[in-house]
Structures are given as C-alpha cells and as structure tokens.
Amino acid sequence: xxxxxxxxxxxxxKQPTWCPGCGDFGTMNGIMKALANxxxxxxxxxxxxxxxxxGKIGTYMHSYAIHGVHGRSLPVAAGVKLxxxxxxxxxxxxxxxxxxxxxxxxIHAVRRNVDMAYTVMDNRIYGLTxxxxxxxxxxxxxxxxxxxxxxxxxxxxxxxxxxAGGTFIAQSFATDHKRHAEIVQQAIEHDGFGFVNVFSPCxxxxxxxxxxxxxxxxxxxxxxxxxxxxxxxxxxxxxxSSKEYEGVIYKDESSxxxxxxxxxxxxxxxxxxxxxxxxxxxxxxxx
Amino acid sequence: xxxxxxxxxxxxxxxxxxxxxxxxxxxxSRAGRHVFTSKDFASRIRGGxxxxxxxxxxxxxxxxxxxxxxxxxxxxxxxxxxxDELHEGSVIIxxxxxxxxxxxxxxxxxxxLDIPLKALAEEAGGAIMRNVVALGAACAVADFPIENLDxxxxxxxxxxxxxxxxxxxxxxxAGLEYVHEEYDHEYDYDLxxxxxxxxxxxxxxAIGMGAIAAGCRFYAGYPITPATDVMxxxxxxxxxxxxxxxxxxxxLAAINLALGAARAGARSMTATSGPGIDLMAETFGLVATxxxxxVIVDVMRSGPSTGMPTxxxxxxxNMMLYGGHGEIPRFVVAPTSISECFWKTVEAFNMAxxxxxxxxxxxxxxMAVTEQTFAPEVFDMDKVEIDRGKVVDDDSIxxxxxxxxxxxxxxxxxxxxxxxxxxxxxxxxxxxTGLEHDELGRRTEDTEMRVKQVDKRDRKVETAKATEDLSPxxxxxxxxxxxxxxxxxxxxxxxxxxxFLEEDGVDVRFLSVPYMFPRPDLTEDIEAAxxxxxxxxxxxxxxxxxxxHDTLTRVKxxxxxxxxxxxxxxxxxDIKATxxxxxxxx
Numbered sequence: 001x002x003x004x005x006x007x008x009x010x011x012x013x014k015q016p017t018w019c020p021g022c023g024d025f026g027t028m029n030g031i032m033k034a035l036a037n038x039x040x041x042x043x044x045x046x047x048x049x050x051x052x053x054x055g056k057i058g059t060y061m062h063s064y065a066i067h068g069v070h071g072r073s074l075p076v077a078a079g080v081k082l083x084x085x086x087x088x089x090x091x092x093x094x095x096x097x098x099x100x101x102x103x104x105x106x107i108h109a110v111r112r113n114v115d116m117a118y119t120v121m122d123n124r125i126y127g128l129t130x131x132x133x134x135x136x137x138x139x140x141x142x143x144x145x146x147x148x149x150x151x152x153x154x155x156x157x158x159x160x161x162x163x164a165g166g167t168f169i170a171q172s173f174a175t176d177h178k179r180h181a182e183i184v185q186q187a188i189e190h191d192g193f194g195f196v197n198v199f200s201p202c203x204x205x206x207x208x209x210x211x212x213x214x215x216x217x218x219x220x221x222x223x224x225x226x227x228x229x230x231x232x233x234x235x236x237x238x239x240x241s242s243k244e245y246e247g248v249i250y251k252d253e254s255s256x257x258x259x260x261x262x263x264x265x266x267x268x269x270x271x272x273x274x275x276x277x278x279x280x281x282x283x284x285x286x287x
Numbered sequence: 288x289x290x291x292x293x294x295x296x297x298x299x300x301x302x303x304x305x306x307x308x309x310x311x312x313x314x315x316s317r318a319g320r321h322v323f324t325s326k327d328f329a330s331r332i333r334g335g336x337x338x339x340x341x342x343x344x345x346x347x348x349x350x351x352x353x354x355x356x357x358x359x360x361x362x363x364x365x366x367x368x369x370x371d372e373l374h375e376g377s378v379i380i381x382x383x384x385x386x387x388x389x390x391x392x393x394x395x396x397x398x399x400l401d402i403p404l405k406a407l408a409e410e411a412g413g414a415i416m417r418n419v420v421a422l423g424a425a426c427a428v429a430d431f432p433i434e435n436l437d438x439x440x441x442x443x444x445x446x447x448x449x450x451x452x453x454x455x456x457x458x459x460x461a462g463l464e465y466v467h468e469e470y471d472h473e474y475d476y477d478l479x480x481x482x483x484x485x486x487x488x489x490x491x492x493a494i495g496m497g498a499i500a501a502g503c504r505f506y507a508g509y510p511i512t513p514a515t516d517v518m519x520x521x522x523x524x525x526x527x528x529x530x531x532x533x534x535x536x537x538x539l540a541a542i543n544l545a546l547g548a549a550r551a552g553a554r555s556m557t558a559t560s561g562p563g564i565d566l567m568a569e570t571f572g573l574v575a576t577x578x579x580x581x582v583i584v585d586v587m588r589s590g591p592s593t594g595m596p597t598x599x600x601x602x603x604x605n606m607m608l609y610g611g612h613g614e615i616p617r618f619v620v621a622p623t624s625i626s627e628c629f630w631k632t633v634e635a636f637n638m639a640x641x642x643x644x645x646x647x648x649x650x651x652x653x654m655a656v657t658e659q660t661f662a663p664e665v666f667d668m669d670k671v672e673i674d675r676g677k678v679v680d681d682d683s684i685x686x687x688x689x690x691x692x693x694x695x696x697x698x699x700x701x702x703x704x705x706x707x708x709x710x711x712x713x714x715x716x717x718x719x720t721g722l723e724h725d726e727l728g729r730r731t732e733d734t735e736m737r738v739k740q741v742d743k744r745d746r747k748v749e750t751a752k753a754t755e756d757l758s759p760x761x762x763x764x765x766x767x768x769x770x771x772x773x774x775x776x777x778x779x780x781x782x783x784x785x786x787f788l789e790e791d792g793v794d795v796r797f798l799s800v801p802y803m804f805p806r807p808d809l810t811e812d813i814e815a816a817x818x819x820x821x822x823x824x825x826x827x828x829x830x831x832x833x834x835x836h837d838t839l840t841r842v843k844x845x846x847x848x849x850x851x852x853x854x855x856x857x858x859x860x861d862i863k864a865t866x867x868x869x870x871x872x873x
Contacts, residue, residue, distance in 0.1 A: 079547025269552025
C-alpha cells in the first residue's frame with residue numbers, strides 16, 4: 001500500500017446516475033476518503049455491492065469490485081476477504097438490500113465477524129423502483145404500495161446487529177462529510193465486522209426523512225459522554241427511538257475477527273501447479 | 288459357487304447399521320477383496336427401515352445385483368424388505384430374544400441362524416457390541432478369516448482405547464464360535480483373501496479429495512442430503528493446505544461466498560443437491576455473466592421439490608443445462624463412477640479457470656453415498672495437472688490495458704476467453720457485474736456491445752469443443768450394431784450388465800458419456816447402430832431428449848425413477864426386453 005494515495009484515486013471516470021442531491025454521493029465520497037485515509041490503494045481494495053441505487057457504488061469507484069445480486073453483497077464480501085485476507089473489503093448496500101432481501105445474510109455476517117466494513121445507505125424508501133416502502137420506512141409513511149403506511153414497525157438495524165453479537169455498530173449522516181469519513185474509517189480499521197448505517201436521504205421519493213429532518217434531529221455522540229465500549233450504554237442508545245444518533249455507538253474492543261479465530265490468513269490464490277506433494281496421504285486415509 | 292458374495296445388515300435407523308456395515312466393508316477391503324456398498328436409508332434420524340449392503344468379490348465390483356446371500360436382520364421388516372433378493376439357501380442371522388424378532392418368520396428354503404447376539408455381547412463386555420457378534424457369525428457363514436475383522440475393528444475403535452478394541456474382537460469371536468458350535472449347515476461361501484491393498488471410499492469423498500488435489504482452497508456449502516459428505520470431508524482437511532470451509536446460512540449465501548472467493552483468485556467450490564441448485568440459480572447467472580470460474584457440485588436426488596431426499600435420481604440435467612433466466616454458457620461434467628468423481632472434479636476446476644465459466648459437476652446419490660474399493664494408484668496424484676488459464680500479473684497486464692490504462696477483464700478475443708487479474712495485481716482494478724457490460728466490465732445497454740459480449744461468451748464453447756477431449760468412455764463390442772448410451776452412475780451397472788448379456792449371447796456397444804455440455808457429437812455412433820437405447824434414472828429421458836435433439840434420431844429409452852439405482856442383472860433383463868420388443872415389432 002502506498003502512502004501517497006488520494007481519495008480521488010478511488011474515483012472512476014464513470015459519471016454517477018444518482019439524482020442530483022442524493023445522499024449516496026456523500027456516502028460514497030466518505031468511503032473513498034476513509035479508504036485513502038487508512039492507507040489503502042485501489043489495487044488492494046475490494047468493493048462489493050448489491051442491487052438498487054446503492055448497488056451502483058462500485059461502478060463509480062475505482063477498485064476491484066463486484067456488483068452482485070440483490071441483497072447478497074455480504075456473503076460475497078466474506079468470500080473475497082477469506083480468500084485473500086490482505087485485501088481491504090467494503091460492502092455497501094441499501095436498506096432494502098440489507099434489511100429486507102438480505103436480512104438473513106446481515107444477521108449471519110454480523111455473527112461471523114469477518115474483518116470488513118459494511119455501509120448501508122439508509123434512505124428509508126425504495127428509490128430505484130420509484131418509491132415503495134422499505135423495511136426502515138416509518139409506520140405511517142404513505143407510499144405507492146402502502147397508501148396508509150406500512151403499518152408495521154420499522155426494522156431497527158442497530159438493534160439487529162447488537163442482538164446478533166455485533167462488534168462494531170455505528171451510524172453516520174452522508175452529508176456530514178468529515179464525520180462520516182471518520183466513522184467509516186473506524187469501521188474499516190476495526191478488527192471484525194464494522195457496520196455503519198448511513199442516513200443517505202432520497203430527495204426524490206422521501207419527503208419525511210430529509211436532510212433537514214436529520215439536521216434537526218441528529219445527536220452526535222462525540223458531543224456527549226457516550227462510551228462506545230459500554231454495552232449497556234450502547235443498548236440504551238440503540239433502543240432510544242426518540243432520537244437519531246451519529247457516531248460509533250458500540251465497539252467491542254476484544255473483538256477477534258473470523259479470520260484470526262479460524263487461522264484463515266493465507267492468500268488462497270497461490271496454489272501449486274499440480275496436486276500438493278503429500279496428496280497421496282489423502283488417498284491412504286481410505287485404507 | 289457364486290463369484291461374488293452379497294451381504295446386508297438391516298434394522299431401524301439408530302441401530303448402528305451404518306457403522307456395522309462399514310466395519311464389514313473395511314474388513315473385506317483390508318483383506319484384499321473388492322467391495323461395493325450401497326445403502327437404503329430413510330430421511331429420519333431414528334426409526335424407519337435402513338440397511339447397508341456389501342457386495343464383494345476378488346475381481347472388481349462396481350454395481351449392486353438383485354441377490355442377497357447373508358442378511359443380518361435386526362427387525363422382521365428387514366427380512367420383508369429384502370424378500371425379492373433372498374434366495375434358496377440364503378442365511379438370515381437374527382437374535383430371537385430381541386423384541387422386534389420375537390415372531391420371526393424365516394422364509395421357506397432359507398437358513399435362519401438364531402443367535403443370542405445381545406447376551407453374547409454382554410458376556411464380551413457390553414450389549415452395544417451385539418452387531419459385532421453378528422459380524423463374527425457372518426464370518427463363520429462366509430468362511431472369512433476373522434482376523435481380517437480385527438484390523439477394521441482396530442480402525443473403528445482404536446481411538447477409544449485398546450480395551451474397547453479387545454472387547455469387540457472377543458464379541459466377534461463369540462458370534463463365530465456360536466455358529467460353529469450350534470449349527471452344522473453347509474455353506475457355499477469361501478471369502479478368500481489376497482495381498483492387494485485397496486482403499487474404500489464414496490463419491491462425495493472422491494469429489495472432496497479431487498477438489499483438494501486440484502488446488503481448491505475455499506468451500507462454502509449448506510448441509511443437504513446427499514451432498515453433505517463433501518463438506519464433511521473437506522472440513523479439517525482443506526485447512527492443511529491453507530484452505531477453509533464455511534458452513535453458510537443457506538445456499539444463497541453459499542454460492543455467493545464461493546463467488547467472492549473465486550473473484551479473489553481462489554479455486555472455489557460449493558456442493559448441494561437439487562433444491563439447493565434451485566436456490567443458487569439467480570447467483571449462477573451472475574457467476575456466468577461475470578465470467579467467474581466456479582465449480583458447483585449437484586449431487587442429484589429424487590425431485591421435484593423435496594422429493595425423496597434419500598433416493599436416487601438423475602432428474603436435474605435440464606436444470607443444469609438450462610436453469611436460470613437468460614442465456615449463458617455453462618459447462619456440465621458428469622462423473623460416471625466413484626473414481627471419476629475424483630478426476631472429473633479435477634477437470635472441472637481446470638475447465639472453470641480455462642474458460643472462466645461456472646462448471647457443474649453432475650453427481651448423483653447412487654455414487655455419492657456408496658463406497659467402492661480401488662487400487663490407490665487409481666488416484667495417482669502425480670497425474671493431476673492444474674491449468675489456471677489466462678491469468679495476468681503485474682508484468683503481463685500491459686497488453687490488456689486500454690488507451691487510458693484501464694484493465695479489460697471482458698476483452699473481446701477470438702477464442703472468447705478474456706484475461707483475468709486477481710485482486711492485488713497492479714493496474715488490474717476492475718468491476719464485475721451481472722449487468723451486461725463492456726470490455727472494462729462496466730454496465731452497457733449499447734446494442735452492438737451487447738451482441739459482441741454474448742457472442743464472445745458463446746465462443747468459449749466452440750473453443751472448448753476444439754480443445755478438450757470430450758469422448759465418451761467405451762465398453763462392450765465396438766462393432767456391435769446395438770448401442771447403449773448412458774451418463775452418470777449407471778456406468779458400473781451397465782458394464783456388469785454387458786457380462787450378463789454376453790452370457791446370453793447378446794453383444795452390445797456401450798458409450799458412457801461424461802460431458803453433458805459441451806458434449807461429444809454422437810451422430811456417427813448413432814448412425815452406425817441399428818438400435819440405440821438411452822439408459823438413465825429419470826422419467827422423461829432428459830439425456831435421451833438431448834441426444835435426439837443433437838442427432839435428429841429417435842432413440843429407445845430405459846428409465847428408472849422409483850428411487851433405486853439400476854441393478855446389473857435387472858438392467859440386463861431390461862435391455863434384452865427392449866431389444867426383443869424391437870425384434871417383435873419388426
């Protein structure tokens with residue numbers, strides 16, 4: 001990794017097709033800054049995304065990348081990281097991608113604790129399919145498919161993560177550029193699964209969870225005496241539905257990544273040109 | 288005296304049927320005899336009928352036959368289930384004191400040996416060894432030197448301490464002596480031993496072993512019968528070579544994990560059975576269109592839906608050939624025997640990387656969970672070659688960069704195969720996507736580029752046809768005008784059926800086809816034959832349909848879809864009947 005990498009080195013020459021003003025611009029810029037600030041370069045970085053507006057992120061970045069199928073970026077990212085632990089792996093997704101179709105993978109990725117960052121661009125709506133309710137939509141949020149609101153409580157992704165044994169749980173706001181990049185950088189540098197729920201407003205279809213709403217309601221934990229290593233304090237913040245928090249909410253400092261725990265440390269792309277020297281031992285086992 | 292000996296133990300799941308059968312099979316293998324095993328099992332953990340059958344001979348055996356010489360019956364149902372295979376003089380070993388055998392009925396003409404298995408086991412050190420007492424009794428009947436059982440008992444129980452091994456040996460001898468002392472029947476068996484060293488393994492294990500030999504380092508899977516043995520084999524072994532197994536949360540995760548590892552440059556594999564293949568179908572399209580090398584093993588079982596999870600079928604060929612939306616080349620190799628499970632897996636990895644395609648290994652329950660003996664040289668590791676295809680490194684990447692210095696992972700080439708850069712390669716950073724893409728891997732809806740990329744991917748198939756030896760395996764009389772075609776695990780039964788047919792003066796040519804796509808052109812073989820029969824374990828003749836499509840010729844079919852594999856002698860009768868039907872109607 002070279003030290004002279006700038007965040008713009010992670011930018012591709014493809015122009016984003018996100019709507020002007022979309023939160024995803026800020027989310028992506030923050031990820032690129034975080035990658036550069038933690039000493040990565042594009043050739044050693046792997047970005048994995050699913051489907052939807054969030055899924056386009058790999059296209060607009062310059063790195064090794066996969067634009068996968070809907071909701072399944074996390075197992076792909078884990079596969080990449082385990083096969084080559086030298087890589088820095090960032091998975092990105094949306095609230096539908098991560099908390100609906102991919103909810104099962106989310107829980108298990110948290111449990112698995114593979115060393116990677118997972119950033120969810122949470123706009124509390126389905127954008128690319130033009131405005132249907134998402135798992136984080138408010139109960140009374142009227143959409144084309146829920147004229148009277150979903151009438152189900154929204155998913156609390158932070159609580160899901162905590163319940164599944166999350167070792168790094170954070171929340172950021174796409175437009176707080178510096179702060180967002182700092183938080184993602186911490187997620188990347190965390191030894192284990194660094195999860196960041198990013199408020200990334202949809203300016204086209206969501207007129208409730210707007211930039212103004214977040215600006216008015218966001219509490220930056222850096223301005224409080226919150227101790228992210230205190231599990232109970234983190235739990236209280238996560239279950240407090242009266243406010244929106246920004247910052248690292250929980251960090252388990254004793255976290256040991258999956259790779260460390262299972263000794264998965266080799267770059268698996270290096271293999272011999274024939275069977276391993278002692279491969280006949282595999283046959284002899286069947287005597 | 289029959290050339291081979293057929294033995295079985297049957298009872299309820301939980302009775303230790305599997306381990307007892309395995310001990311006997313191993314004892315025979317270690318005594319230098321060839322062995323072929325098969326299992327009847329139900330999809331439950333305890334209760335229900337289950338049996339483990341062992342066929343053994345001095346010459347190689349590669350199928351089951353419709354015959355049972357000695358049966359250890361722990362339940363009356365065991366006798367009832369096997370009535371068709373029992374014959375005059377068959378020996379049934381049972382414990383009349385056991386509640387499930389209290390009113391035992393030994394069929395007319397058969398020899399029942401009532402042995403107090405439990406009581407003798409208790410004397411030897413514990414009731415748990417009653418099946419071993421029965422094994423000792425079987426040794427007496429089959430005239431199999433009991434010392435050969437000792438090494439199998441050592442292998443099985445050695446980890447539990449010498450005392451346990453000794454008790455088991457004692458239990459076996461108690462069974463042997465009881466038969467000698469209490470019964471004076473004449474038996475026709477003499478299980479000679481030889482000095483040959485054989486290994487005994489099943490198809491799933493052979494697939495796992497092939498994967499390791501071929502450099503597979505990453506495996507992700509979700510437990511499913513009958514593919515789970517692949518994962519169980521790899522777990523604890525692949526690590527010795529720097530690899531890792533992930534038990535995923537579901538099949539969707541499994542194939543996505545495997546895809547990620549493959550993109551990172553690892554030789555990567557997942558294995559499942561029909562229902563899992565269905566779940567993987569969406570990501571399969573991504574694997575194929577992103578041109579990711581991946582080996583996907585489908586150990587077929589009876590479908591559709593949950594079907595009969597523990598029963599044989601070759602019903603997924605259509606799914607492997609055509610499954611998934613849109614159109615995309617995928618390779619399908621079909622091992623034809625347990626040893627071919629090893630070699631075809633090695634080949635699948637090479638094909639996957641050479642052509643940058645997903646490769647299905649179409650295995651099936653009949654060979655996956657049954658075991659066969661082989662000389663160890665059959666798995667000669669020096670013959671394993673690894674071809675990683677067009678991988679570029681820091682130095683060779685230059686020729687694949689565009690005018691702006693960007694790597695082109697989907698470059699349009701004459702052979703359809705583009706360069707591959709593993710992450711970490713300088714200047715190799717690129718995008719992989721399920722969207723149609725340009726040479727850089729970036730989304731495009733440009734009509735010309737769409738057509739060029741589809742054609743490029745299709746060209747790989749022509750390249751493979753011109754490069755790979757896709758010939759079928761040939762058996763029987765090459766000049767016969769009667770041609771049998773088959774695929775997958777039916778090969779062994781067919782090869783042995785040829786012997787039965789020969790005895791009856793019927794000679795045929797048999798081609799066992801191990802490549803389903805790309806597949807060999809069989810037109811000339813079919814045109815040279817007067818009669819063609821396609822044999823397979825499914826109802827609709829999925830392979831027969833493909834053959835008819837390729838060769839524009841009608842074929843006859845023998846289809847079996849009752850959940851049971853073909854038996855050599857039965858199959859010979861089926862073939863004769865099909866040929867006779869032809870003559871009658873002529």
